[in-house]
Amino acid sequence: MSWEAVIGLEVHVQLATQSKIFSCSPTVFGAEPNTQANPLDLALPGTLPVLNEKVLEMAVRFGLAINADINKRSVFDRKNYFYPDLPKGYQISQLDAPIVVGGTLDIEVETSDGLERRCINLTRAHLEEDAGKSLHEAFDGMTGIDLNRAGTPLLEIVSEPELRSPQEAVAYLKKLHTIITYLGISDGDMSQGSMRCDCNVSIRRSGTTELGTRTETKNVNSFRFVEKAIAGEIERQIDILEDGGSIAQETRLYDADLNETRPMRSKEFANDYRYFPDPDLLPVVIDDAYIDAIRAGLPELPEAKASRFVSRYGLSDYDAGLLTGSRALADYFEATAGVSDDAKLSANWIMGELSKRLNQNDMIIQCAPVTPDQLGGLLLRIADNTLSGKLARTVFDALWDEGGTADGIIEAKGLKQVTDSGAIETVVDQVIADNQPQVEQYRAAEPAKRGKMVGFFVGKVMQASKGKANPQQVNAILMKRLDG
Amino acid sequence: MLPDTIQTALAGLKAGDYSAAELSTDFAARARAAQAELNAFITIATDDQIVDMQSRNRGADLPLGGIPLGIKDLFCTEIMPTTCASRMLQHYQSPFESTASSRLLASGAVCIGKTNMDEFAMGSSNENSFFGPVHNPWDHQRVPGGSSGGSAAAVAAGLCLGALGTDTGGSIRQPAAYCGITGIKPTYGRISRYGMVAYASSLDQAGPMTRTAYDAALMLGVMAGLDDQDSTSSDAPVDDYVAGIDAPLSGLTVGLPREYLDALGSGPVMDAMQEAIETLKKSGVKFVEVSLPHSDLALPAYYIIAPAEASTNLSRFDGVRYGHRCSNASELGELYARSRSEGFGPEVKRRILVGTFALSAGYQDAYYKQAQRVRRLVKNDFVAALEKVDILLAPVTLGPAFEIGEKTSDPVSMYKEDLFTIPVNLAGLPSISVPCGMHAPGETELPLGMQFIGNYFSEAKLLNVAHQWQQLSDWHTRKPAVSKRQTGDRETAR
Numbered sequence: 011m012s013w014e015a016v017i018g019l020e021v022h023v024q025l026a027t028q029s030k031i032f033s034c035s036p037t038v039f040g041a042e043p044n045t046q047a048n049p050l051d052l053a054l055p056g057t058l059p060v061l062n063e064k065v066l067e068m069a070v071r072f073g074l075a076i077n078a079d080i081n082k083r084s085v086f087d088r089k090n091y092f093y094p095d096l097p098k099g100y101q102i103s104q105l106d107a108p109i110v111v112g113g114t115l116d117i118e119v120e121t122s123d124g125l126e127r128r129c130i131n132l133t134r135a136h137l138e139e140d141a142g143k144s145l146h147e148a149f150d151g152m153t154g155i156d157l158n159r160a161g162t163p164l165l166e167i168v169s170e171p172e173l174r175s176p177q178e179a180v181a182y183l184k185k186l187h188t189i190i191t192y193l194g195i196s197d198g199d200m201s202q203g204s205m206r207c208d209c210n211v212s213i214r215r216s217g218t219t220e221l222g223t224r225t226e227t228k229n230v231n232s233f234r235f236v237e238k239a240i241a242g243e244i245e246r247q248i249d250i251l252e253d254g255g256s257i258a259q260e261t262r263l264y265d266a267d268l269n270e271t272r273p274m275r276s277k278e279f280a281n282d283y284r285y286f287p288d289p290d291l292l293p294v295v296i297d298d299a300y301i302d303a304i305r306a307g308l309p310e311l312p313e314a315k316a317s318r319f320v321s322r323y324g325l326s327d328y329d330a331g332l333l334t335g336s337r338a339l340a341d342y343f344e345a346t347a348g349v350s351d352d353a354k355l356s357a358n359w360i361m362g363e364l365s366k367r368l369n370q371n372d373m374i375i376q377c378a379p380v381t382p383d384q385l386g387g388l389l390l391r392i393a394d395n396t397l398s399g400k401l402a403r404t405v406f407d408a409l410w411d412e413g414g415t416a417d418g419i420i421e422a423k424g425l426k427q428v429t430d431s432g433a434i435e436t437v438v439d440q441v442i443a444d445n446q447p448q449v450e451q452y453r454a455a456e457p458a459k460r461g462k463m464v465g466f467f468v469g470k471v472m473q474a475s476k477g478k479a480n481p482q483q484v485n486a487i488l489m490k491r492l493d494g
Numbered sequence: 495m496l497p498d499t500i501q502t503a504l505a506g507l508k509a510g511d512y513s514a515a516e517l518s519t520d521f522a523a524r525a526r527a528a529q530a531e532l533n534a535f536i537t538i539a540t541d542d543q544i545v546d547m548q549s550r551n552r553g554a555d556l557p558l559g560g561i562p563l564g565i566k567d568l569f570c571t572e573i574m575p576t577t578c579a580s581r582m583l584q585h586y587q588s589p590f591e592s593t594a595s596s597r598l599l600a601s602g603a604v605c606i607g608k609t610n611m612d613e614f615a616m617g618s619s620n621e622n623s624f625f626g627p628v629h630n631p632w633d634h635q636r637v638p639g640g641s642s643g644g645s646a647a648a649v650a651a652g653l654c655l656g657a658l659g660t661d662t663g664g665s666i667r668q669p670a671a672y673c674g675i676t677g678i679k680p681t682y683g684r685i686s687r688y689g690m691v692a693y694a695s696s697l698d699q700a701g702p703m704t705r706t707a708y709d710a711a712l713m714l715g716v717m718a719g720l721d722d723q724d725s726t727s728s729d730a731p732v733d734d735y736v737a738g739i740d741a742p743l744s745g746l747t748v749g750l751p752r753e754y755l756d757a758l759g760s761g762p763v764m765d766a767m768q769e770a771i772e773t774l775k776k777s778g779v780k781f782v783e784v785s786l787p788h789s790d791l792a793l794p795a796y797y798i799i800a801p802a803e804a805s806t807n808l809s810r811f812d813g814v815r816y817g818h819r820c821s822n823a824s825e826l827g828e829l830y831a832r833s834r835s836e837g838f839g840p841e842v843k844r845r846i847l848v849g850t851f852a853l854s855a856g857y858q859d860a861y862y863k864q865a866q867r868v869r870r871l872v873k874n875d876f877v878a879a880l881e882k883v884d885i886l887l888a889p890v891t892l893g894p895a896f897e898i899g900e901k902t903s904d905p906v907s908m909y910k911e912d913l914f915t916i917p918v919n920l921a922g923l924p925s926i927s928v929p930c931g932m933h934a935p936g937e938t939e940l941p942l943g944m945q946f947i948g949n950y951f952s953e954a955k956l957l958n959v960a961h962q963w964q965q966l967s968d969w970h971t972r973k974p975a976v977s978k979r980q981t982g983d984r985e986t987a988r
Contacts, residue, residue: 049589049590052815052816053810053815054570054588054589054590054815054816055570055576055578055583055586055588055691055692055810055811056569056570056576056588056590056592056688056689056690056691056692057688057689058687058688058692058723058724058725058726059725060722060723060724060725061725088806090806090809090853092809092812092830094812094814094826097810097814097815098806098809098810099806099809099810099812100806100809155814155815281855282854282855284806284850284853284854284855284858286802286806286853286858286862289694289695289696289726289803290692290695290725290726291725291726292725292726
């Protein structure tokens with residue numbers, strides 16, 4: 011008696027155009043309320059929508075990137091309902107003739123049987139305008155309406171209900187996120203609402219084909235929450251059905267604090283939207299030439315880029331996959347490799363030290379205070395032995411905290427690696443002279459056990475040289491002195 | 495002696511017979527003097543506002559420099575409120591100007607005032623105004639027609655030299671006929687709808703209302719043309735409407751739609767039209783009977799499509815951001831329901847309800863979609879007919895202006911007013927309404943009109959035919975007796 015979850019995702023992506031979809035107001039996030047709402051956004055009488063060309067281009071770009079069909083004649087429809095954050099009393103959207111139809115997304119999920127690859131089908135993607143924001147706190151029993159967001163262009167991307175687990179849903183979302191950021195059509199910042207996910211979840215007996223009643227959990231705004239919301243909803247539905255109850259078809263909201271979904275107040279959403287083609291807008295008619303021009307301008311997509319990283323830079327599939335996780339990261343890597351001329355070293359430092367620092371500071375790569383030029387410069391000095399491993403990290407920290415160049419820091423802090431054998435010999439001799447008991451212990455020990463004891467002397471030498479002595483040379487000279 | 499056409503006014507201004515300032519202030523004074531009797535205006539410009547408008551044009555040689563015009567209160571204007579004759583927008587001040595009115599103002603015209611109209615352009619008698627009905631200058635007990643009743647009355651009574659109206663189902667042509675003036679509804683998309691408060695988006699068109707076709711050509715020339723702010727405005731090149739206006743009529747073939755004449759039946763309009771046909775024949779015009787077989791379906795199709803579009807266009811009037819908001823609403827639903835119930839008049843509510851129904855689930859296919867299919871049939875009839883003839887000639891109304899209150903208790907009888915005008919809007923074709931006769935049911939003479947209907951973007955041809963008709967007739971020169979009494983010309987005042 012096992013259950014199967016059936017999940018479909020509707021993702022609303024805010025397109026990164028400078029102006030809104032039908033008005034020329036700016037779309038910058040975080041502005042003072044109602045400072046980015048012009049007469050059209052306010053739905054003042056007499057205003058008319060005019061389609062932003064860039065919006066169309068971005069939608070087509072997306073469609074091509076997912077190998078979908080581009081509708082050469084698409085239509086904008088009015089979706090009618092009353093709510094204060096919807097100034098016209100209708101939302102301009104697309105119903106029967108969306109700009110993008112079909113398409114696929116490849117995802118990979120870790121399962122108990124290993125890495126599973128699946129190809130998920132998309133139903134469609136259409137253009138629509140975003141509503142404003144309703145703010146229910148801080149207004150003393152009333153509601154504040156901020157219309158800055160009203161009219162922001164959205165691409166609503168709908169998947170077929172082919173996802174089978176919260177993990178698959180997250181993998182799909184992450185893949186979608188990668189593609190839209192790669193295409194440059196959105197910054198995909200879920201915390202700012204650039205990407206919002208509605209999760210349609212139903213369950214059925216394993217092996218059956220009929221769909222169960224589904225619920226829709228709206229506006230989930232992080233990958234983690236999506237996973238939890240879906241998992242919670244699956245569990246809730248299973249509990250209900252196993253108790254003999256039935257699922258109510260309803261809209262729900264995910265509460266992150268309580269980690270549960272609960273039904274949304276149904277009043278906001280009328281059941282009958284009375285969709286009909288918007289008579290203020292003409293059907294959008296595009297030709298093959300238009301589509302081909304956009305196709306020619308598509309950037310290298312993640313899978314192609316990862317393959318190229320493997321073949322050109324000799325990276326492993328795993329490393330290539332990680333580094334192409336975002337276009338910004340991939341670009342960062344290539345720029346660094348270009349400066350340092352050492353792809354492997356660049357990859358290691360980016361996936362290691364740099365990523366660690368970024369995560370600690372909750373930063374994205376675009377905000378990294380260390381540029382590819384700076385990092386590349388540092389890597390050059392490691393490669394030519396100017397810097398030893400530990401000191402390289404010191405230089406990196408300095409680059410991060412203070413800026414400058416690797417060469418500048420090495421100079422200023424006198425961190426140049428000591429490779430002069432004579433100098434190292436002097437230090438080694440001193441260390442041996444100062445640590446006779448340990449030397450005797452070493453010489454008395456069996457050869458097999460000596461390996462571990464060398465570390466003590468190496469440490470002393472590095473300490474005495476303030477970390478600057480070349481480790482390989484230190485080892486070689488120490489072994490000669492200790493064994494010889 | 496004040497001029498009575500734009501054409502003569504321009505000549506008079508050039509000759510120095512009067513100044514632009516004198517012209518505007520005199521017409522504004524006339525407008526104020528007639529306001530109590532006719533109620534043609536909702537707002538009349540103050541002398542300061544007139545001076546301000548005048549000052550913008552000083553020194554420039556503009557096509558409509560100094561010409562006083564009325565602007566239907568459906569157009570957003572920056573200088574005066576825009577009420578749409580509704581309680582909903584009673585105090586509304588638009589922060590931007592409509593394209594149509596801004597092009598008129600940029601060409602030097604002075605806005606004497608915002609004219610009265612049926613609320614949100616819904617009506618055929620100007621009895622649906624929050625600010626009270628407009629009275630026909632020819633007979634104050636009668637309607638001027640609607641919805642551009644105020645514009646028609648103002649021009650007919652000589653309160654301005656021309657006016658801007660709108661026509662969705664006949665709202666320029668029918669009041670023009672009832673008031674004995676000329677009015678043209680251009681091809682859909684010819685004049686921008688930006689700033690023109692939307693009633694039925696796929697049908698609405700702005701147009702000039704004047705004493706003569708020549709004046710209409712002057713106004714149309716200034717307003718027509720592509721506007722990037724209106725996605726439905728056409729990029730078809732704008733003809734010089736004055737250049738060919740004197741072309742002779744001989745060789746013109748005019749179609750007479752049989753179904754229209756059958757519906758009209760005998761009576762004063764038919765008599766006047768027959769006489770007009772005879773006059774035109776003498777100038778070499780050929781008349782041919784044509785058929786528009788789906789004519790009887792046009793009215794019902796319109797009264798589904800227009801209310802449907804209107805029902806959503808008017809959703810924005812919800813008391814939240816501007817316009818009338820009810821007092822002390824305790825929650826959102828109440829805010830919406832009371833603000834809208836209080837703000838809208840009964841005809842507007844009626845059409846919103848009809849329109850919402852026609853779009854609703856389970857009914858949209860049978861009503862809205864079906865009406866759109868019928869619309870295509872109506873349009874195809876015209877296109878076919880216009881392949882055989884140059885233009886069509888048709889009645890505008892069934893008779894002269896009816897009495898105030900005569901049809902208000904029966905909305906459908908009011909809707910039938912638009913029988914001859916609606917099909918043209920459904921097809922998107924241009925049409926010009928011109929005076930063609932007089933009828934005196936009692937003592938008072940009442941004007942009668944007829945319309946020429948042309949192919950897409952054939953306004954130049956229509957204006958030419960109308961202008962030539964006006965050289966062969968003098969109906970358009972008649973003025974209502976009452977207006978002579980209340981004009982308060984400087985001549986009489988001296």
